[in-house]
Amino acid sequence: MIDDFYSGLSAKVGGIPIDHLKVVSFYLAKSFSAYSWMPWVVMGFAMTHLLLFHIQRLIHVTPSTAIEISGSLMVLIQRTTTYAWNVHDGQLKEEELEDYQKDNRVMKQPPLLGFLAYTLYFPAILVGPAFPYDAYASLVDNSLFETSRPRKLKGRRRAGYRRMVFGLIFMALYAVFGGSTDMGFLIDSEWKKNHGILSRIAFLQKSAVITRCKYYAVWSISEGACIISGLGFNGYNEKNGRTRWDRVRNIDVLGVELAQNVKELLDAWNMNTNVWLRSCVYKRVTTKGKKPGFQSTLITFVTSAFWHGLPMGYYLTFIYGGFLQALGKLVRKNIRPFFIDTSKKPLYDVLSIVTTQMLINFAIIPFMLLGFKNSLKGWYSVGGYGIIVVIVAFNYFKYMGGTDRLQTKLKQRRDDALEELFDGTPTAEMRDKAGLDEELLTRDVDEIMEKLTKHGTLASREAADQIKDLSNEGKTITKGVVKDAVNVSKSE
Template identity: 70%
Template structure:
């Protein structure tokens, strides 16, 4: 049933998207399709909430916590359903939210959260007005500088002749940031209206007992502007729409017992593109965004560990923090540069204009992503990096094992090594013992050679005993 609701809602939206396309309605025009997009979020969310409310105990175990929390087990009246879907403070630009949140606002159960201390429920108006002020601030910036950040300049031949490729790329970064301000503005003002109505209440801060009003927060500006990868950026951008896509599309198209993969990510991005409209610029942006997110996962898994030095408990050590800072700065710059490239088609919309816009900056984003994928997937980059990472972990483990008092079992559990050492591990241990230079280490190396020649099993515990035994016998010579 939820898929039928989704298909009907999207088909209805398609009619309005076709109308906009046929009549070439400008993207700046305010008409019904924007509110209809919000209605689709609520109706499809409600359909899946009802579906989850009818799950058996076995099916319930497969749901994530937020899906369990938002289940609808008792169907509301038609009036209550319409009041939810047409909730006025968020009818134009959202945010989306589950039916359970609205129902709890109506019956006052939303405010029955246990309080850390005997404090009055307060701060609603202050929080709402603060969001309004933030929204007006961003709106003012966009009103003043938005005209100088028009992406259509990229396809103006006269403008291109007067700007070098470097200046065009810098312009894209400036335009990307300023363009985001108009979204910050409308989402902040809408959130403020929801807070004033009471829907923004989200319990109390456990540390200081203050009332939280961030239940329907739709944007985290700092997290967007300082994101280290595309996933972090998207998690902080249009947050409730991302939740809608995750709960109604991403998690639903994956077979039971399997984890969502790249296909699920790409399908979700295509759904988001279709929800936005029919111009092919949307699809260029969202398909490219899917590749950016997949690339971000590969970089974080295979590159990031080389920039983070940790101690035996996995805590970051002071000596390695400068590398982590370097990685963070490079990640922020790369993420912002690539996302600003990605949104060029989103703003230009037309296929030819989008291609010309990307061409005016020499396709730098596509080149970076293509080269990175070629390295990771085509030239065995993942395998090489993982081999280096495993060797680095083995070296660190051997050093800790030979010259530290940390129990062998803890070391083994931390890095996932087997109890029995491979032949190359034995050779590495002997070389490290000899390179250490102490009398105890040299004697332990000879003892390990003898054990290996006799065909005995060389365990880490045996090596540890050999080192400790020779160390205690050598006394101060170590």
């Protein structure tokens, strides 16, 4: 059976054997590792290979229910391109790399057989998860299990079987309820006659949850297989010393269903594919020395859509998702700080969860219906509420002065709280009132240092110097860092 499966992976795609994808990618990385363009060439070659396959599927009108190799080919694309970037990072100096790149760079390339074994690692060949070459190599040579203090590895089978049980439960939920919650009902004329707009919106929320169950199922089972093989080992829990088996964790169900914003949800969904997109696309298309912006986000979402296939539904979902993520940043920057220190924060959290779920559920309609016309019909069937929210919100923040008004109010809150910071013992309430959450402080560190310095006391100037030093070292300037700097300066 396994031989038949790998033979299928070696079948021709658009006239090009899939073996060429693996072998050519390997020798491109090996022969041109010193050139900065090498990983881009590998990615271009891999994506062209994938394009030929997608075209072939369209020509032959492959139904979504057919058993074919598209999922495994997508996994191969992840592994070959990840390997190329890991090799590229191995040629750079440490100071040029981020922590993730340092941890996963390939300093010594393996022989072809070792590379093929990595790309065809069986427990994760069907649906992932994606992982860097270094993780596989450390499993093979047992260095994955080396720790400062040798211990007996416990809980591997228990963790693996638990994932399998979770996967089977989600599979059963989808098998029982999937037929009655098919998103195709949204474009069925007869069904719509008997269901009003509110009923359709409610149906969409239920349908989306059940639809996600099939992904929870396959990713949980795949992760369990990886854990049983040993790849899931991730050291020990610092608090209780227990063995961790979450190295290749691919889904956080509660993180998805209870996410308060789109970023949180995406970070919990198909987690290793997100790491692949972030490390191979998002970070790479961003100019060095600059922070990734909306352009990087949009390129990443379009790449993800192309990776999934050619139907326009994918592109509608991911482009809309890019706007949702950008909108989420605006909300976190301009609205969230007003609630972090008030009794209304629990209500804000609940509303954030509900809003995030409704917008994401709206976003996936095209992903499930695929066709352009059907996608638009599906959106129209629920009143296009997701489009309306995005248009109204962006207009308010960008063109109606919403951002300026909110930032003016937040600036006054920060000014007041920073003044109070040195007039008495600083309290958590004061710092929260100032809006000193992690994201704001990372962005506004210069303004905070200026205000601390201008305050005129020795303590404030020393605190500003400490914050500046930490910022120059690349440390994240959180409210805890500000608190420590202020308290140390005052005690001195």
